[in-house]
Amino acid sequence: MDMHKDTSPTQGRSVAGQPAVTSEYLTFRLGAEEYGIDILRVQEIRSYEEPTRIANAPHFIKGVVNLRGVIVPVVDLRIKLGCEKVEYNDFTVVIVLNVRGRVVGAVVDSVSDVLELASELIKPAPEMNTTMDTSFITGIASVGERMLILMDIEALMSSPDMGLMDSGSQSLQ
Template identity: 40%
Template sequence: MSEKDRLNEDLLEAQDQEDAQEGKYLTFALGREEYGIEIRHVTEIIGIQNVTDLPDMPNFIKGVINLRGKVIPVIDVRLRFAMAEREYDERTCIVVVNIRNAAVGLIVDSVSEVLDIPGDQIEPPPMVRKGQGSRYIEGLGHVGDTVKILLNISNLLHEEELEQISEAAVA
């Protein structure tokens, strides 16, 4: 069983237990940093696929994929966070999430695991510069001696960007 298959199974198991979703996060890596997304937003994890470019889009919006007949816009989270672009490899994944009732694929370096992070182990994001960068961060989750950056999935795309890619995907 591949790592993606195992994570998809963990994801399905956690989603089946609706009440148990509270405090569960799918963790993934971008470079040396570990991030987390609440699993209630995650639909599935797939390997990197051919992405069809869309014209006149910001550089972090890579294009669209066809997932079982459904056209889904895809963004590269590294580029969204102004990190250096990286060549995709066999560990690169697309995490399909639901952002404001729209399916969106998030390209990440690799997926890690589904973790329980209780509320008392989460602290608010640091106030670095007013509104800068921290708009994507929901909190910092303490797991053992590590810190996971927990993302606010709704803020990854502005309303206008979501409309723009949704319209382009349909066209």
């Protein structure tokens, strides 16, 4: 039995003596901004390949890809969120997500890393009077010099304007 184990009251605990609540986020870049999404929604990360275009799809839906027998719609988050520049290069990746039982791909500029964030590092997103829907932004986290915009990717991907989920939240046939 190791008697020299560190049992200081601050180890792994918040100031109030309660266990620190942490969540893991996959961080990625869209233009100059860095975003974070719940790692539990991420199925895999793939290099970008040109999807098969679907006629009359919204401009931010690039098309579909066949992922091991599953037809997966691919959304370019850069277009959806209004990035100034949308460039496809060696860093462009597709984050494959599982949203409400449906597999969806999200194109981003690059993936940064996985961060574990304590809840006290996350501040509420500021209220903004804008025509753009910002309800999917759950908070802002400062990590060193980095400012992360945390988003509820499930809320964004299942929003009515995406057209990926029906009103019953079941996958479309």
